[in-house]
Amino acid sequence: MVENTEIWRQYYDKALSRPHSNRTEFAVRLNESNLKVATDCGCGTGSDIKYLEQLVYQVHGFDINPDSIAICRDRFASTSLIEISESSFESFDYPKSGVVIANSSLFFADPNHFEEAWCRIKSSIEVGGVFAGDFMGFKDSWAENYRSPTAPLSESKVTSLFSEFEIVRFFERDEEATTSLGRLKHWHTYSVVAVKRT
Template identity: 45%
Template structure:
């Protein structure tokens, strides 16, 4: 994410006590690997990281905002199976993993580097490993880049990313609604759970 940390403050305040995303738990149930490692991309305040660590995973969590990293370092300072780093999708070194979580974070990947970013994600997943995350569609209010640099994709472009996967769940949202911070906007997103083929 490339926003200044102060623009994320209301979001972080609202999500500090928020539980993990239900889709993260679903994705965990689909994984068919044994390494027990997960990567939480754009970890925010660490809700998904906390859940995965509680399930015995080694979790590598990263975010591009200093505020999120400071919050997570405090939250996970006594959990040796969690490693926190300040990084972007473009700079993070994706190691082999069972699970990649990218809930509402790939929206803010650099569109100029997205092909390489996705290749890194795909390459990091072990056969039978699972990706779960969201992509921004072209009808989203933020797709024009006025709020922040974003990486909108069409439905065809999103589905084309998963040639080496079995798509287990695919949901499109195209409607007006509020953000966690209470801002009204048009949402256009694609949410995916997919298992990498052996």
């Protein structure tokens, strides 16, 4: 557990200097719901929250890691638009949102409760709202025997999650590459941007 904590701390040190995701910008442009509310699932150090705040979005960010929460609470202490919660995918109380971001975070959802968490995420998105996030594939190095449970999915399973959506972007990554801490691993992920239609 100590090693785990230290790894996350190193990750957050690196992540603090990282800009927001281009995909978050794309998701905001696609939002047709007229609801300027966003949820950032697994918000990390808050780079996407910072961008959304600049667009005057009300943002609900959550993460299971206390270090991440401490960083975000400190970073956004002066704004009433941002609400930060220490929570898991399974226990978070999802508000109605026009944009839901899950950048590299759903990998770590509890696999035994993934369906239930996904249903809650999906129903929180307003019609015309957007989901933008990543899912882990079965060939990923972390799909088995990782230091915490992961939730790998097949491509067909990922696409089936979006029956009520129009998928605007779908990208499969399947390659050897380094992590943000410079360690080599096999990445197998599915990245999705989708607009809710019903």
